[in-house]
Amino acid sequence: MNSRVEPNKSISASWKAKPLPIPASRNRKGKVIKGLIYTVLTLMAVVCFVPFLMMLINATRSNEAILTGFTLVPGTSLLENYRTMMEYVNIWNGFKNSLFISVLVTVLSGYFSALTAYGFAFYTFKGKNVLFVFMLVMMMVPGQLGLIGFYELSKTLGILDTYIPLIVPSIASPFVVFFLRQYVQTTLHPSLIESARIDGASEWRIFHTIGIPMMMPAVATMSIFTFIGSWNNYIMPLVLIFSPEKYTLPVLMGFLKGSQVAQNLGSMYLGIAISVVPIMIAFLFLSKYIINSISAGAIKE
Amino acid sequence: MKKITSVLLSFILLLGVLAGCSGSQSANGSKDGKKVDLRIWSFTDELKKPIKTYEKKNGLNVELTIVPIADYPTKLKPVLESGVGAPDVFTGELAFIKQWVDAGYWENLSKSPYNADKLSDKYVPYVFDLGKDKDGNVRALSWQTTPGGIYYKRSMAKEVLGTDDPQKVGEMMSSMDKVFQVADKMKAKGYRMFPDEGSIRWFSQGDSPEPWVNAENELKLTDKKIEFMDYAKKMKKDGYTANAAEWSPSWFESMDKPVKVKENGKVTETKVFSYVLPTWGLHSVLKTNVKKSVGDWAVTSGPSPYFWGGTWLGVYSKSKNKKAAYDFVKMMTQDDKFLKSWAKETGDVLSYQPVTNAIKDDFSDKFLGGQNNYQFFLDQAHSIKPGIVTKYDQQLDTFYGNAVKQYTDGKKSKKAAVAEFYQKAKNAYPELNVPKE
């Protein structure tokens, strides 16, 4: 099953290509069923979206109005809600922090995983296989297993309440290394490296000019996962970060719940909406790419 | 591929720029560009104004970090432990003060140059005592005393009880049975006595409250505390409350406005008569949420005296800025001029007697229809017994609150709820001696 799907080819495309003849007698019945299915699908889409819709509408209504009931008509308290929220919690700040961390994590994980994968794929050295298998085994270990030790380590190193323990560990991402090694072994032929060596290029140069560009599609695919994973990470920053101005978005959401903002439902909805809407907008532009990456990630596995 | 990557990258950059722009107006008080001279951590925003005064007076720049109380100990402890990004001054709440005075995070104020022992006779005794560690050294001071009362609406009292005089209303609620009588009268008029059944938990301890954990490390669930379960259940069952849980949006809403209550499938509109809150409930809860009914409130005593909360503050023992830090503590707890204006402005009841003696006689609060809440609360403060505070209070209160809720909601029998409480306490604190069933 491995290499039958190219990472970035739309899945549906292959299906549309060759329509099959359908017996005429089945046509009408098929249409009714199809209509029914579309109705159900649309209903499901509505269910998927309703919580967000409620959130958006309630974000514009006052606490008093929300307590009395729900309407589809937006209210007029958006600005007031915003002011109340900003008085206690600055969601934008959490956004900035999360973005900073996630971008760095994505870049570091992409670069160093490519480096490691390249090292595993194109050099022969003692202990290579043992190390690779060991890495695969450790890949299965859930992150929570080391949580307490990780916290204590950060304490000893004096890097609690900094972003270092959230960012630096991404240099070692076993899954990404595994994925990239599989990829680069099938796409990059060693003879290409050989000829570059004969041209006198150094090993680092070969990696940067040939290795990285060759791995780029796979790195991009993995970046989606890394970014989403880092963006949604809750327990690590919850344990490691203490100063509210350094909170990431997920931790800030918990903070929002305990803060005085929680007294005003309108402001609460608005705070949640602010944490959600930019992601939705980003998804609007990138949905096809993200979804294809997920497909590719699953198949390659 | 390249196109998508570049779109992705430019989008991220755009977001970064946007986030960067708005980041400058941080809500957490970190003022960009300016050097921070003093860092303070607290769990409410009540220090915001005093800090402004302090900044103006000393020409210093203070950074206030507020962490909601539920997370406050979990967040602050590692900060103090590691010293990274640690504050110079931090506050502690009654529920965890015992744990903290002995943890060594606060500077010993009995030493010179502070010599805080000399101040002992200036404070309400229990407040001063709670700030001491187990060796009797002063670690933290507090400007307030926090006896409790019942805040009620005068107009409703007049309508239902025939009087709005705090003295007389207080007498009508001087025992639990009497409280239920008043609640009944309120209900007959379509009103609700309390927002929720948790309101009465303080009175359930009776006149001689006991600590959760005694000197032998034994967990004590007194009969009085168990009795509270029945009171709470009755409150709920007979519809004396508006089902507005403490600190929930509807709890705040029903202070000032009629609320809808759902019961037996019917929705009725009702008003809440009273809130059981201590001194600080006036300025940090009621005054900030009430707009329409200002002046229609009064405060009186309940079936038994109680106290709730209170903020202590001290200097972080590893602070590099102890002088400025103690200056702030001093202003907050010993500065006559500042404390006088603070008291007048907020109605907060102080523990610093040189100031309270000066203002208590002719104090009056417009919010309370001109009532002298100062005299009232200072009288209540005499009956406070600080011996009941233990380091387990915050978690045990939560566990017991859950147990009571299980029972009042009809999900567990009383015995099962109590058994579960014991089990949870033992689980969180294996060192406690918990009664065996």
Added chain:
Amino acid sequence: MKNLNKYGYFFIAPFWIVFLVFSIYPVALTFYYSFTNYSGTGSAVVVGLSNYKRLLTDNYFVDAFFNTWKIWGINFALQIGIALILAAIFSDMRMKMKGQAFFRAIFYLPNLITVSSVALLFGILLDWQHGSLNVVLMNLGFINDPIDWLNKPATAQISVSLILTWMWFGHSFIVIMAGISGISKDYYEAALIDGANRWQTLTKITLPLLKPILLYIMITSLIGGLQLFDLPMLLTDGIGSPDGSLNTMVLYLYNQAFKYNNYGYASAVAYGLFIITVIFSAIVFKSMYGNQRKQAGQV
């Protein structure tokens, strides 16, 4: 050529240094702590196996274990069921469904939202008295009395399961579609010509060939599910209310360590969780592949 191979070490060195320090060492340190009574401050005293003994008789851990399974199980059954039905519909050659890209995107959307935002949103939407969900359901006439979603153990667990389903069925759908597109179309064409109906096509062709993909979904979902934390932490009070029904294993670990300062015991909880994860992943793996071997001749 031989001297070039040393670059292999250079290339993998950053990875291994960071991996040793930030992954291996913490796991080992946690293992050490699990034999001590470490409380976060002071020094750790070795207490032998007593933490593990306590773990085996700890009702809360056992409850947390079953809670986690219940929540995950209901969610997984629904999620995979819905995803399979959707996949069957969209991959049906006779129906030629349109709008797959649109529906995929909409169904996947909830998965992208930060879990803590989701938890907060549902925390207030599901409030029994004022939550918009109950209000809307009552206005539409679906229910007469508000449902106390988050205050009864059964409904609270089901709520979490449903939220998880809502978040993940789109993801599973996409992955299954990817798997189906990897199946050669020849099978389906042959089935069509042989007059096989939809059910036969699904059970005789699609499902057997999808086994590796379903296994992938199940294992990743299981590992994620056993680590369930964000939702129960933020949906109610953070200690598993109502009645401990949302107390999951990782939530229990977190509270023991960072709320009650029992770091030593929490470390043992972490290892207990780990052992359970390994055992169940192995069972899933074995049962799926054990079956396949037996059926090998069928497809």
